Amino acid sequence: MSVAYQDLREFIALADQLGAVRHISGAQVFHEIGGVTEVAAGLAHAPALLFDNIPGYRSGFRVFTNATTNAQRAALALGLDPTLRPLDALKLWKEKRTGLKPIAPAVVGDALFMENSARGDDVNLAVFPAPHWHPEDGGPYIGSGALIVSRDPDENWVNASIYRVQVHSRNRVTIQFDHTGRHGSMIAQKYWSKGQGCPVAIVIGQDPALFIAGFEYLPGGQSEYDFAGAIKGVPIEVTKGPVTGLPVPARAEIVLEGELLPFPENSLPEGPFGEFTGYYAADKRPAAVMEVTGMHYRNNPILFGSPPLKPPRFHFGLPFRAAGIWANLEALGVSDVVGVWQHVSQLMTVVALKQRYAGHAKRAGLIAAANSYMGRVVVVVDEDIDPSNLADVMWAVTTRSEPSESVDIIRNGWSSSLDPRLSAEARAQGATANSKMIIDACKPYHLIAEYPRASALSLAAARVIEEKWGAALR
Template sequence: MNVDYSDLRDFIDKVDAIGDLRRVSGARLEYEIGAITEVAAGLSHCPAILFDKIPGQPAGNRVFTNATVGAKRAAMALGIDHTLTPLDALRAWKERRSKLTLIAPQVTDDVPYLENVMDGEDVDLRRLPSPVWHPDDGGPYIGSGALVMTRDPESNWVNSSIYRIQVHDEKRVTIQFDHNGRHGAIISKRYWDKGEPCPVAIVCGQDPALFISGFEYLPEGASELDFAGAIKGAPVPVHPGPRTGLPIPARAEIVLEGLLMPFPQDSLPEGPFGEFTGYYAADKRPAPIMHVTAIYHRHNPILLGSPPLKPPRFHFGLSFRAASMWSNLEAAGVTDIAGAWQHVSQLMTVISLKQRYAGHAKRAALIAAANSYMGRIVVVVDEDVDPSNLADVMWAVTTRAEPSEDVDIIRNAWSSSLDPRISAADRDAGLTSNSKMIIDACIPFQHRDSYPKTSALSLAQSNEIMRRWRAEIG
């Protein structure tokens, strides 16, 4: 199954068709749009929001948020049946992802993003919506889910990743790379080392396949445009940016072109910005300046906003990075994985498996811990526990794990400068590791046959009841 949307507008229509869209008129850019987005993301039905009639903005300018926060919308974005349970949808994505064939983009002269052009002295970022997403953010951010496109000067590889973009005045923004290992930072530095600015295109209204691709951990040299084509099952239509020549998605809503100036010679203080951990990880810090030399946008443009929010709210309603971890476990030879999920915005990983031998659960946990970015907790549960259901997981933790026997600590593991627990001094010194707790919440292998029998329905029985009686109880 491939996706059946052509661009962000088409996706919004399909979200509306399944009853997941809410329209809000008159909300202000200064935190009100962000506040409504956060509250809506915490509701049980977690709707997507389309904001219009924004005070101070030209008529027709809109902002779309919570695009893929709900499980149904995340499944739709990936080309998966949105009526599946979250775990079944993730399993379907894992299987689909393993068979994806990369599809290169295709150049087109049908270019909606060129319907309106601001060039040179006419450039004015104030004519586009840039919300202040959180109460204590350092300013407005046009890029909370924006795709930043750069081309490697040596290999011609085009990288398209998600980085945050703060607006400083009508012609300048900053791009904040999380750390120097990010592909966008690596490419930019190759220009800067030659004393040159880096040509950049920023796409602020891409479709969900491109949004997801921008978040994926693809290897250096791999194309997010190709990966988005694989998700869509068709080439992404692109058109060379008039200023940069970069292959910009032709059906994008808003595009900024310009030059990212050599850093740290040219910089502005950026932030603070509320992070996906639910904290401000740092105060203002220097970030490279992009001089915006041209702006293009469709008629009545839509900004795709995806601000980091306090967990459990996250950009994606399906834990698609857990699908990659699931595949990694199987590739490492760990058999009988029944499922994987990440809670608390990826900070807690749960692996479900059918135990085949003593040490099976610990083996899976150690591999999961090694691949858990910033996460501090890894839990392994038996196959009768739904890893996507946190209440179910905690039931296993509280009835099957003995703290004095089933908890291990891994030290000096993979974290990030965004980790609020890391001290400012360590962060400044580049010491961004943390510890990880492994909880083996499986029935002890030696007691599997004698452990008290559960009174609950199995996952298969529960799913069958939902299938048969969804209309009455769902």
């Protein structure tokens, strides 16, 4: 099944038809666009936002945010039925993700982003409304959901991942790779080791399938273009950037081309920048500098923004990493998993299963903990609990777990330098491990038959009621 949109504008139109887009006029780039984005992301329906008439910028130069922050639009971006219940949509994505076959991009001659173009001294990034997303950010960020495109000089494969981009002057930006193990950084280092700049293209306003692909952890040598094509069921249309020759999406809103200058001899202080944990993880730090020598954009361009926000607000309304954990559990032979979900921006993982034997829940919890990036809490619940409903999960925790018996602590687990709980000493040493708590919130296996019966509707019975009476209730 192919998705129903070709580019960001068509996706916005589809979301608008669902009543999921709010049109905002007159918001300032300095903290206000970011503030409205954060408040909207915290609402129950978490609407997408299209900002226009931004003071100090030409009318029609717009900013689009909260593209996929709820389950409905995340499903829409994946080509799934947006009316599906969140857990059903995630299960369908898990099944689709497992069977995806890469589809190589198709090279086309015409590029919509070439409607306007400037090079050399005519490049001026100040025409774009790049927001200061958080109150203490170090500057405007034109790239909070942008693809950074580069080509491996030895193996010729193209990387197109999400890295943040801060504007420093009319033609200079910094690209922050987080750490040297990122594919974009590894490719750049191959050029830098020869004393050369690394050709790069920054793609802003790509379609949401490319945005999702840019966040995926793909193996080296596999391009995000191929993965996005698999999501869409059709090839991504690309064209050669006129400055770098790199393949860039032909229907992108904005494309910036140039070179990432050799690092660290060329650097600028980048940040601070609010992270997805809801904290500033670091102060200013040196970052690689890109000299922009080509700037191209569509008429009335849309700057795509997806800043990290305080949890539970997150880039995606469907927790894609939970689908990966779900698939891992099944691949390792853990039977009868009925659902996996992640809360608090993927920092808390919940596994729901039908217990078949003593230790079933513990086995699932250990595997989930081992695969929970940065997460500190894993909860395992019975099949009558909806793992996507945090209130339901906490009901299980408070009525089925016994703190003295149901909690395990795993030390030296998978974490990150973004973890706000790390000490300064650990951070300096690169020691980024954390502990993880596994809560068994299932009925004790040996007491299942005699455990008090729940008084509420079962999930299946509740669905029957919703299908019959849901329209009246809404």
